[in-house]
């Protein structure tokens with residue numbers, strides 16, 4: 206009897222475990238665009254276009270290889286608007302022996318699928334997702350008994366495991382594990398920023414754009430100028446483009462921000478990695494080859510590989526280790542709502558405006574914009590973790606719960622007590638000034654702290670330190686910050702706190 210194989214929108218990989226041992230002559234594949242998944246968050250319109258179009262292309266590819274694919278395209282009138290309803294409907298018609306799927310990337314859906322065997326009255330086999338280097342079980346094993354889980358040590362394990370940038374006698378190439386100290390240059394326009402990789406939408410993508418514009422008009426962002434890859438072939442071309450034109454500068458300018466360049470030297474590969482159009486090892490091998498052939502320097506290649514086999518795998522491990530309680534962590538007891546300008550970009554803070562505007566246009570902002578601008582502001586302003594997590598999950602093309610949640614709740618908001626960093630990434634306007642040219646175009650003055658035009662990040666930074674003294678004063682990595690605060694005259698401290706309080710009371714007017 207046939208099996209029914211369910212493939213989700215972020216499982217677009219021919220080597221998906223759910224397809225192992227499957228028989229194209231007997232088994233059925235089900236894929237579905239459903240309302241429940243498309244609208245449980247205010248997903249960016251481009252994210253919906255990307256996922257629906259990539260799914261349609263993948264389904265077509267499977268069919269061309271002889272698979273029988275039952276594909277439900279989105280329509281508000283469809284009777285089945287959840288994955289479970291679709292599977293039930295298909296199972297009723299085709300009477301499969303069992304349902305097979307690969308574990309999904311989100312606790313919410315995982316919990317639902319784990320109950321399907323009861324509600325569907327059918328065996329449901331959930332297979333391990335083998336597209337990651339470290340399985341959930343292997344991460345739990347690594348974490349067991351450790352007092353602190355540090356990405357850097359996990360990363361070294363992954364380097365040893367994969368052999369990436371390792372010498373024959375098992376030492377890191379170049380002698381060091383990490384070259385981050387070289388990766389903090391400001392970008393002053395030279396070398397010029399490489400052009401982004403663009404794909405002209407085909408008929409399938411154009412149809413999806415029309416569909417999203419018609420049925421999801423109130424979702425965040427725009428479908429205009431959609432130019433992302435939607436097939437594995439195109440994603441591979443995007444990878445080759447990155448290796449050729451951007452990887453050499455990736456390390457030096459990894460932390461840089463620009464007032465007029467959206468992408469700088471970043472790869473823009475996360476959407477393809479997270480949906481399975483690209484394989485993480487394939488990507489890292491290509492980067493490593495660029496170093497061995499002298500095409501890119503070691504600080505760039507090591508830094509890039511660390512993001513993928515280090516950070517990406519680490520945050521996934523943390524997510525599955527600590528869910529479901531993780532999602533409710535709020536160790537700094539933040540209660541403030543998300544300022545409205547996160548949705549509109551209408552703020553006179555130039556750095557925030559540029560990051561949100563790029564997000565609105567592209568469904569993309571690079572890591573430092575997410576961490577040190579929009580994230581830093583939410584941290585300093587004491588926004589509720591849930592509110593800021595919902596925003597990040599909605600607005601980025603690459604946002605899936607397993608990767609968005611630890612990055613936002615952990616790395617940005619420090620709401621988990623410090624799994625993603627031994628101290629919060631809180632910073633004043635000085636950091637943004639050092640790493641970008643935003644401040645020279647800003648209404649606010651980065652050098653000022655208490656005046657009406659003073660940069661909001663400045664006093665909010667001191668307010669943050671002051672109000673969380675109990676949580677952080679004993680942290681050796683923060684001693685210097687508290688010493689600097691304590692050295693200031695009481696009148697100055699009072700003026701800083703008063704300015705910050707005014708800002709906190711008037712966030713929506715900034």
Ligand SMILES: Cc1cc2nc3c(=O)[nH]c(=O)nc-3n(C[C@H](O)[C@H](O)[C@H](O)COP(=O)(O)OP(=O)(O)OC[C@H]3O[C@@H](n4cnc5c(N)ncnc54)[C@H](O)[C@@H]3O)c2cc1C
Pocket residue numbers: 470471472473474475476478479509512513516517518520570571572573575576580597598601603604605608609610612613616617
């Ligand atoms: C608040 C916040 C939310 C984030 N949400 C997401 C998210 O929803 N999805 C997502 O993929 N990344 C997320 N990140 C991590 C990172 O910002 C993006 O992976 C990166 O900006 C994607 O752009 P890129 O492909 O050009 O990355 P590059 O700068 O070119 O980096 C290369 C690759 O490394 C991986 N990577 C880098 N940093 C991280 C990280 N911290 N965690 C996981 N993978 C990483 C990505 O796969 C990325 O494609 C978030 C970071 C922050 C601070």
Ligand code: SF4
Pocket residue numbers: 553554555556557633634635637638643644645647648649650651660661662
């Ligand atoms: S002055 Fe402050 S708000 Fe303005 S761009 Fe600089 S850091 Fe951002």
